[in-house]
Amino acid sequence: MSKPRILVTRQVFPEIIDLLSRHFEVEANPDDALWSQAELAQRLADKDGAFTTGSHRVDAALLAACPRLKIVANMAVGYNNFDVDAMSAAGVQGTNTPDVLTETTADFGFALLMATARRMAEAEHYLRAGLWKSWRYDMFAGGEVHGSTLGILGMGRIGQGIARRGAHGFGMQVIYHNRSRLAPELEAECRARYVSKDELLAQADHLVLVLPYTSESHHAIGAPELARMKPTATLVNIARGGIVDDAALAAALKERRIAAAGLDVFEGEPAVHPGLLEVPNVVLTPHIASATVATRLAMARLAADNLIAFFDGRGPLTPVNTPLKK
Ligand code: 8YV
Structure with a gap:
C-alpha cells in the first residue's frame, strides 16, 4: 500500500522530517519560504495530511481545493488559524500541541x-x-x-x-x-x-x-x-x-x-x-514565548505523532474537533 502524502508547510527540525519520512511520503519546505494561501492550496491539493504552524489559514477556500485532505496537525497550542467548523464540515481532523509548552x-x-x-x-x-x-x-x-x-x-x-x-x-x-x-x-x-x-x-x-x-x-x-x-x-x-x-x-x-x-x-x-x-x-519580542529548543522539539514531535497515530488508525492524540465522516 502506498504511504499517505504529507505536506510540511514550514521548516522544522531535520529529525522530525526523518520521523515523518519513515511513515509518509513527505513534501517539506526546505528554504522556509512563506507560501501564499494560493501556493499552499496548490501544494496541498494531492496531499492526505498537513503539518502546519500558525502561518497559514485553514479555511473553507483552502479545504475546497484539497479534496484528499484528512488531517491538519498544528505545531501550536493555539489554533485560531483553523476555521474549525469548516474543517469539521469538510471531514478534516485538526490537532494542536497542548501541555508540552x-x-x-x-x-x-x-x-x-x-x-x-x-x-x-x-x-x-x-x-x-x-x-x-x-x-x-x-x-x-x-x-x-x-x-x-x-x-x-x-x-x-x-x-x-x-x-x-x-x-x-x-x-x-x-x-x-x-x-x-x-x-x-x-x-x-x-x-x-x-x-x-x-x-x-x-x-x-x-x-x-x-x-x-x-x-x-x-x-x-x-x-x-x-x-x-x-x-x-x-x-x-x-x-x-x-x-x-x-x-x-x-x-x-x-x-x-x-x-x-x-x-x-x-x-x-x-x-x-x-x-x-x-x-x-x-x-x-517576536512571538517566542514557547521558544526553547526542548519545547519546540516536543511541539514538533507531538504534531508528528498526531499524524502518525491518525493514519495508523489509533485516532488523533490531541484533537481540536470532531469531523464529519469524509
Ligand atoms: C507557536 C504559539 O510558536 O503554541 C502557540 O499557540 O503561539 C506558539 O507556541 C506559534 O503559534 C507557531 O506555530
Whole structure:
C-alpha cells in the first residue's frame, strides 16, 4: 500500500522530517519560504495530511481545493488559524500541541512581566547607546513585582502556570478572570481569586493576557479597558495579537495612561503597529514565548505523532474537533 502524502508547510527540525519520512511520503519546505494561501492550496491539493504552524489559514477556500485532505496537525497550542467548523464540515481532523509548552510559555510570560515592570529593554538601549554617565536616584525606577497584584485574563494551563509563579515565587496576590471559574482545589493551588473583568482591570498592578483568540476575545483590551487600568500598571500579552487593540495601546503608552507593556504577539504580525515602535515604555519580542529548543522539539514531535497515530488508525492524540465522516 502506498504511504499517505504529507505536506510540511514550514521548516522544522531535520529529525522530525526523518520521523515523518519513515511513515509518509513527505513534501517539506526546505528554504522556509512563506507560501501564499494560493501556493499552499496548490501544494496541498494531492496531499492526505498537513503539518502546519500558525502561518497559514485553514479555511473553507483552502479545504475546497484539497479534496484528499484528512488531517491538519498544528505545531501550536493555539489554533485560531483553523476555521474549525469548516474543517469539521469538510471531514478534516485538526490537532494542536497542548501541555508540552505550558511551563516554558509561563516562564516567558513571567520573564516578560519582569522585564516590562523593571524597564529592562529601555535600560539596555540606554546603556548600548553610550548614555550611561553616572548614577541617578530615579534612573529606570520601575514598578514593584514581588508583593504586588498579578491579574490574569484567561486561566487555562498557561495562566495557571503564571499564577503559581507569581503566588509561590514572588508573594503576589493573584486575581483572575476567565469564561469559567476554576475548581476550588485549583484556585487554592494557584492561590488565585476569581474577580469580574472590571475588577481585574482596576486592581491589577500587572495584567497578563493568556486567553485564546476568538471572535469574542477580539480587542478584549481596547481603549475603554485601558482607561480602567491603574496609571502605574503594566500589560503583558503572550496570547495572540488581536486580543489587544494595538493602536489604542500605543496611544495609552504614549500618554502614559498605563506605565508599560510587554508584547510577544501583535495584530497583523510580523508587522508591528508603528506607534508601538516609537514609544520607549514597551518590551517587544517576536512571538517566542514557547521558544526553547526542548519545547519546540516536543511541539514538533507531538504534531508528528498526531499524524502518525491518525493514519495508523489509533485516532488523533490531541484533537481540536470532531469531523464529519469524509
Ligand atoms: C507557536 C504559539 O510558536 O503554541 C502557540 O499557540 O503561539 C506558539 O507556541 C506559534 O503559534 C507557531 O506555530
